Each structure stands twice: as C-alpha cells, then as structure tokens.
Amino acid sequence: MRIVFKTDYMQDIRPWKDRYQLSLYLILLAVVFAAPWVLDVFYLGELTNVLIWAIAGMGLMVLTGHTGQASLGHAAFLAFGCYSNVILLEAGVPFILAFPLAGVITGIIGALVAIPALRLHGIYLAIFTLAMSILVDDIIVLTEPWSGGVSGKYIAGIDLFGLTIDRWGTPMLFYWLVLAVTVIVTLGYINLLRSPLGRSFIAVRDSEVSAQAMGVDIARTKTISFGLSCMVTGWAGAFMGLFAGAFNNETFSVVISIELLMMIVIGGLGSIHGAFFGAIIIGFLPQFLSIAKEYVGAVFGGSTVAIPGLEFGIFGMILIAFILFEPMGIYGRWLKIRTFFELFPFYRKDMFKRQKSYLKTERLR
Amino acid sequence: MSLLEIENVTLKFGGLTAVDNLSFSVEEGEVFAIVGPNGAGKSTVFNLISRFYDPYAGSIRFDGHNLLEVKPSGVAAYGVARTFQNIELFEHATVLQNLLVGRHRHRRTNLFSEILFTPSARRQELENREKVEEVIDFLDLQAYRDKMIAGLPYGVRKVVEVARALATDPKLLLLDEPASGLSVEETTDMRWWIDDIRRQMGITVLMVEHDMGLVSGVSDRVLAMADGAKLALGTPAEVQSHPAVIEAYLGKAS
Numbered sequence: 031m032r033i034v035f036k037t038d039y040m041q042d043i044r045p046w047k048d049r050y051q052l053s054l055y056l057i058l059l060a061v062v063f064a065a066p067w068v069l070d071v072f073y074l075g076e077l078t079n080v081l082i083w084a085i086a087g088m089g090l091m092v093l094t095g096h097t098g099q100a101s102l103g104h105a106a107f108l109a110f111g112c113y114s115n116v117i118l119l120e121a122g123v124p125f126i127l128a129f130p131l132a133g134v135i136t137g138i139i140g141a142l143v144a145i146p147a148l149r150l151h152g153i154y155l156a157i158f159t160l161a162m163s164i165l166v167d168d169i170i171v172l173t174e175p176w177s178g179g180v181s182g183k184y185i186a187g188i189d190l191f192g193l194t195i196d197r198w199g200t201p202m203l204f205y206w207l208v209l210a211v212t213v214i215v216t217l218g219y220i221n222l223l224r225s226p227l228g229r230s231f232i233a234v235r236d237s238e239v240s241a242q243a244m245g246v247d248i249a250r251t252k253t254i255s256f257g258l259s260c261m262v263t264g265w266a267g268a269f270m271g272l273f274a275g276a277f278n279n280e281t282f283s284v285v286i287s288i289e290l291l292m293m294i295v296i297g298g299l300g301s302i303h304g305a306f307f308g309a310i311i312i313g314f315l316p317q318f319l320s321i322a323k324e325y326v327g328a329v330f331g332g333s334t335v336a337i338p339g340l341e342f343g344i345f346g347m348i349l350i351a352f353i354l355f356e357p358m359g360i361y362g363r364w365l366k367i368r369t370f371f372e373l374f375p376f377y378r379k380d381m382f383k384r385q386k387s388y389l390k391t392e393r394l395r
Numbered sequence: 396m397s398l399l400e401i402e403n404v405t406l407k408f409g410g411l412t413a414v415d416n417l418s419f420s421v422e423e424g425e426v427f428a429i430v431g432p433n434g435a436g437k438s439t440v441f442n443l444i445s446r447f448y449d450p451y452a453g454s455i456r457f458d459g460h461n462l463l464e465v466k467p468s469g470v471a472a473y474g475v476a477r478t479f480q481n482i483e484l485f486e487h488a489t490v491l492q493n494l495l496v497g498r499h500r501h502r503r504t505n506l507f508s509e510i511l512f513t514p515s516a517r518r519q520e521l522e523n524r525e526k527v528e529e530v531i532d533f534l535d536l537q538a539y540r541d542k543m544i545a546g547l548p549y550g551v552r553k554v555v556e557v558a559r560a561l562a563t564d565p566k567l568l569l570l571d572e573p574a575s576g577l578s579v580e581e582t583t584d585m586r587w588w589i590d591d592i593r594r595q596m597g598i599t600v601l602m603v604e605h606d607m608g609l610v611s612g613v614s615d616r617v618l619a620m621a622d623g624a625k626l627a628l629g630t631p632a633e634v635q636s637h638p639a640v641i642e643a644y645l646g647k648a649s
Contacts, residue, residue: 039524042491043517218510223517226495226502228524232488233496243445244563245471245500254506300487364474390495 045220062209066202074201080313081208082269085215087294087305089263092219094291095299096228097255098235100152103159104290105264106166109282110136111264112271113170113177116185125188125195133264140260144253163287170279182278183273197273208269215262219302222258231255292349298359307360311348317339358382396459398423398599399444399567402452406439406623413439414450421567426600428610430634431620432643437450437603438480439623441569444601445477446470458566471500474566478556478573478645480603484544490555491540494530497562498523530561533595534588545606552582561596568571568592570602574609582609589613619643 034041034048046052066074112238115132119125177183187196195203222228230251233241238248271274271277289312292379295383297308319341356363362382370377397582400477406414414436421427426628429437444455446467455462460473476497485493501523504516531537534554539547546557553573573589586609588634591600594611604610610617611631619626619640627637634640 038526039521042524043520077579201461202429203603221512223509225512226499227506227509229488229492229496230499232492233485233499236485236487237483239447240479240485240559242447242467243471243477243479243483244496244559245468246496247466247468 036169043224045224057176059213063206066205071201072210074205076313076317078197078201078205078208079273080309081205081212082266082273083290083293083313084306085205085208085212085269086266086290087309088215088219089259089261089266090290091294091299091302091305092222092231092262093255093259095294095301095304096223096231096235097259099147099252099255100156100291101259101376102165102284102287102291103157103161103166104259105282105284105286106159106163107136107140107260107263108267108270108286109166109170110139110260111267112277112282113183114264115268116183116271117176119185119188122219125190129265129268132268133261136264136267137257140255140263141253143260144256147256148249148252160284160287163284165280166282176324178278182276182281183271184276186275188272197275204272204308209270211265215265216302223302227251227254246385289345292345294359296349296352296359298361298364301359301361303361303364304359307364311360312345315345319344397421398458399601400453400454400456401440401444404440404443405451406436406443406448407451413623414443416453417620417623417625419625419628421599421601423566423599424593424597425615426589426602426613428614428617428631429601429603429620430605430607430610430617431626434622435483435620435643436623437620438524438571440620441477441571441603444470444475444569468486471563471565474564475569476477476560476563476565476567477569477591478560478571480571480575482549482552482556484552484556484559486545487543489543490558491527493544493555493559494527494562495523497559498526500563526564527562530558533561534558537642540642550577553577553581553585557585561592561598565598567599567601570600570604571602572605574604574606582606585609586612596615607631611635 036042036275046055052289062077063107065077069077080329086104086108089107090101093101094101111132114135115128118128118131123131147155147158171179173179187194189195190207193203194200195207197204222231230241230246233244233246234248234251234255241251242248267282274281293308293312294304296311297306297310298304352359358365365380369382399421401420402418404414404417405412417436417440429440431437436631439448443450444457444462446462446465446469457470457473457475457633462470462473465473485496488496502519504513504519508516532541534557536551536554536558539555544552547555553576557570557573560570570589574585577585582590589600589602589609590613593600600613602610602614616629617631617634618628619634619637621639621643626639626643627634629637
C-alpha cells in the first residue's frame with residue numbers, strides 16, 4: 031500500500047504524483063527511445079504507426095473525450111493535414127516549417143468548421159462530421175491540380191537539419207521524429223489539462239449551463255477545442271502521409287474516422303492514456319490476428335486464407351465488449367488494477383461504481 | 396443605488412406569461428429571498444438574471460451595468476454567481492476541479508502560456524488553489540477534495556455547488572433552493588453558512604427557497620410571487636401574514 035502525503039499545492043499542479051511515478055514514466059520514455067536498437071525494421075515500423083495513431087487519438091480525445099463533442103469526421107482532418115504538408119513541401123517550404131504549418135492550417139479549418147457545428151449536439155454533430163468525412167473524398171477529387179485527385183500523391187524522404195528522413199531508408203530517424211512530436215503533443219496536452227482552458231473543456235462536456243454561469247464562453251471554448259483537436263489531428267495526418275508514402279482520395283476514408291473514434295472509446299474516453307492504449311490495440315490488432323490465424327490454422331488444419339472483414343469484425347466485438355463491461359475503456363480497467371494493488375487488501379468491488387445521477391435542470395437549449 | 400435592480404421585467408413563453416411586469420431591487424449586503432408556489436416564476440427570474448432567457452420587456456441592472464447587454468457567460472465576470480435547483484456540477488471531475496472552474500472568470504493566461512505552462516500560469520494556478528482552499532475550509536469540504544462528483548451523496552453535492560459559486564469570488568450569490576432535498580441537520584448548516592456568507596464574506600445573497608424556516612431565519616426581505624407577478628414584498632413576518640400570500644398558498648375561503 032502506497033500513500034502519497036500532500037504537503038504542498040505544487041504536488042497537485044505537477045503532472046506527476048511523486049518521484050516514483052515520475053521515474054516510471056522516464057523509464058518508459060527511455061525504453062521507447064531505445065526501441066530502434068532492439069526491434070527489427072518491421073516492428074519498428076509498426077511502433078511508428080502506433081505512435082502516429084496515438085497522436086491522432088490525442089487530437090480526437092481533446093474534442094470527444096474532454097469537450098464531449100463526438101466527431102465521426104476526423105479522417106477529413108487527417109487528410110487536410112496530410113495534403114497541406116505535402117503540398118507545402120512540394121512548393122519548396124522546408125519540413126521544419128511545412129509540418130507545423132500543416133497542423134495550423136488544419137486547425138484553422140477545424141475552427142471554421144466548428145462555427146456551424148456549434149449549434150449541433152450529440153448525434154446531430156456526429157452526423158454532421160460524418161458528412162464532412164464523406165465530402166472530403168470529393169473535395170480531393172475536385173481539387174485535382176493541387177491534390178493529384180484519384181491518382182494520388184507520392185512523397186519520398188524529407189530533409190530536416192541536413193538529414194534525409196525516410197520511412198524506408200532511415201526508419202530509425204523517422205521513428206525518433208514521430209516520437210519527438212508525440213512527446214511534445216503529450217506534454218502540451220498535460221499542460222492544457224492542468225490549466226483553466228482544459229478545465230473549461232471538461233466543464234462544457236459535463237454541464238453547459240453551469241459552465242456558462244461560471245463565465246465560460248461555450249461557443250469560444252468549443253471553437254478552441256475544435257481548433258486544437260484538428261491541429262493535432264493534422265500533424266498525425268501529415269505523418270500518416272509520410273508513413274504511407276503514397277495516398278489518394280480514398281486513403282482517408284470514413285472507415286478511418288470510425289476506427290479513430292472506436293480507438294479512443296476502447297482506450298478510455300477522457301484520458302491521455304486512453305489515446306495510447308487505443309493506438310496500441312488498433313496498431314497491433316492486424317498483426318496479432320494474422321499471427322493468431324496461423325496458429326489456429328496449424329491447430330485445426332484450416333487454411334490461412336484471408337477472411338474478408340475479419341479485422342473489423344473482431345474490432346467491433348472488442349468495442350461492444352468494452353461498452354458493455356468496461357465503459358471507461360482500457361484506462362479504466364488499468365486504474366482499477368492499480369488501485370487494487372495500491373490499496374491491497376482494502377480494495378472493494380464497488381469502489382468505482384457510479385451512483386445514478388439525479389435529474390438535471392432542464393437543458394436551456 | 397441598489398446592487399441589483401429589476402424593473403418591469405416581463406417574459407413570455409408563447410401565450411404563457413412566466414414573469415409579469417416584475418420589479419424589485421436587492422440592496423448590497425442583504426439576504427433577499429423569493430418565495431411562491433410552484434410555477435410562480437422564481438427560477439425563471441434567476442434564469443433571467445443569468446441571461447439564459449431574454450426578457451420580453453424591462454431592464455436588469457447589476458452594480459451599474461446593464462446585464463441585458465452581456466452574453467450569458469459575461470454575467471459571471473461582473474460578480475454574479477449561482478447554484479442550480481437540480482445540481483449542475485461537472486460530474487466526471489473532482490470536487491477540486493469543480494471549484495477551480497469557478498475561478499475561470501479570474502483567468503489571466505491565454506492559450507499559449509497555458510500549453511507551455513509558463514511561470515505565470517503556474518503562479519495563477521497557485522493563487523487559484525489558495526482561493527479555492529479558503530472556500531473548502533469555509534464549507535468543511537476537506538474530506539471530499541479529491542473525490543469525483545459522480546460518487547458523492549446528494550447533500551454534499553449541494554454544498555459543493557455553493558462552494559463552486561463562492562470560488563468565483565462573487566458580489567451577488569444566487570441560490571436556487573439551497574435546502575431542497577436536505578435533511579433537517581443539513582438545512583441548519585446551510586442556514587449558518589448563508590448567514591456567514593453575508594457577514595464574513597460580505598456577499599449579497601438572493602435566494603429562492605420553499606423552506607419557510609430557513610427563509611425567515613436568514614433573510615432580511617422576502618418577495619412573494621405567484622403566476623409571475625409580485626404579491627408582497629417586506630420582512631419575512633410581513634410577507635407571511637400578507638392576505639394575498641395566504642390566498643396564493645391556501646386558497647380563498649368560500
């Protein structure tokens with residue numbers, strides 16, 4: 031049983047609870063930093079993919095997990111980020127500028143989209159953003175002179191500080207680049223959550239009326255949340271483009287949007303950890319399935335032919351299982367396990383049980 | 396000049412007149428209660444002051460400012476804080492986070508200094524925390540500081556809502572049925588707190604309440620309403636014995 035004694039307000043303001051927790055995270059960081067020397071090229075690529083999905087997940091988490099605005103259209107912002115990055119690179123803008131700009135452009139587009147979306151709630155907002163995700167396919171085809179339309183675009187390596195970073199040629203450098211951005215985004219996210227803006231996001235999520243009564247401007251807060259979310263998603267999109275090397279109007283389909291939303295739900299809504307846990311599931315599930323299929327095939331003597339839709343079927347089942355049995359996602363389960371050991375032997379089964387909520391004031395909409 | 400001046404305010408929902416040509420003013424430093432049967436328009440008056448509704452006619456002035464010119468989120472900036480009849484806390488946040496949201500109107504940092512968590516942002520957080528701790532001490536919420544609202548009992552939630560309103564450092568506190576659903580003991584606590592809020596903190600209190608014991612115990616003046624209109628205004632004793640009030644509550648002897 032570990033008890034943290036609080037003697038200073040800074041202990042609550044600091045992102046870590048105590049030195050023990052800080053050292054755990056530093057060890058984790060050291061391990062992922064050293065990963066390229068241990069893993070082979072294939073698994074390094076997979077790990078890079080997981081980190082890119084984690085960035086995208088954090089982007090959506092700001093909006094859906096913390097501001098409570100469900101978006102089924104984030105693939106559109108992945109596409110905006112990807113295309114603006116590549117188009118800027120092709121225009122001769124160096125990567126060090128093009129990459130941040132790609133995110134900023136996507137963020138501005140996101141904030142503009144937020145203005146009509148502000149009047150929508152819940153399922154209507156989800157449908158609105160879903161429509162956007164479908165629209166972006168056509169936008170890419172229609173803007174063929176810039177976007178390359180159906181034939182798509184290619185991107186080889188990029189130059190950064192005199193180094194050529196290429197997903198295939200120098201996978202280690204690409205991995206570290208993605209890792210650096212992941213760490214920066216995560217730190218920014220942590221800072222956001224411990225400052226007034228992050229708390230106003232949570233306020234808007236849980237009760238718009240009382241957020242307003244506390245002086246939180248709902249429209250402004252939602253717009254900022256959309257902007258930040260889309261900016262981070264845009265960066266993830268830029269990386270996805272670099273990772274894939276080639277992409278066209280069908281790369282960022284609605285399916286990606288749905289996958290992204292499913293990912294953060296499975297990971298655990300409303301926590302940074304959730305974005306990472308979800309990304310690990312979504313990144314390694316295809317590999318896990320193909321390995322599992324070989325074993326199953328060997329045991330039962332079945333064939334190892336690909337079963338169409340298997341991945342999505344399994345993914346859907348995982349999602350249903352989580353919503354039924356662990357609505358807080360993997361992070362919620364992790365919290366329970368951690369609390370069990372921290373409080374051993376005093377953990378009770380109902381510790382995390384929620385009380386039924388009471389009648390809410392009639393929503394003033 | 397009074398702190399809050401409501402003049403000839405009328406609000407109609409379609410054919411229903413929810414508030415009918417209502418005028419009253421709240422003086423600085425007093426506890427002012429609004430009573431009346433269900434549907435009298437008491438909470439509607441609160442929602443008008445909070446700017447959730449636009450009045451059909453009339454004016455609402457607070458501390459020399461015309462409240463009708465500001466957005467709903469701008470009311471808090473002038474120093475008006477409120478609680479809700481059916482508890483509107485941020486369920487999936489801790490008590491501490493809820494109270495810190497109350498400090499939002501004192502935010503000086505911007506998006507960039509917060510994402511970088513600059514020393515000024517840290518200083519602001521420390522200041523906010525100190526203010527919030529004062530409120531926690533005042534309302535005896537120490538034991539619940541790091542608890543999620545979703546797991547708290549009703550009585551505590553009620554107190555947390557008052558605490559969140561106090562954390563905004565208001566000039567005027569609007570309490571919408573602070574004692575509804577509370578036990579006798581909790582109601583007594585609430586009574587002393589309202590008294591202390593006025594005496595120690597110097598905050599003017601405007602409350603809607605059904606519990607006449609609480610109303611006559613703490614309030615200086617009482618406004619009785621029925622069907623959106625003013626019935627009587629005066630000291631608790633005056634209002635309780637006013638014939639129109641007795642008629643509204645008990646009906647006319649035939």
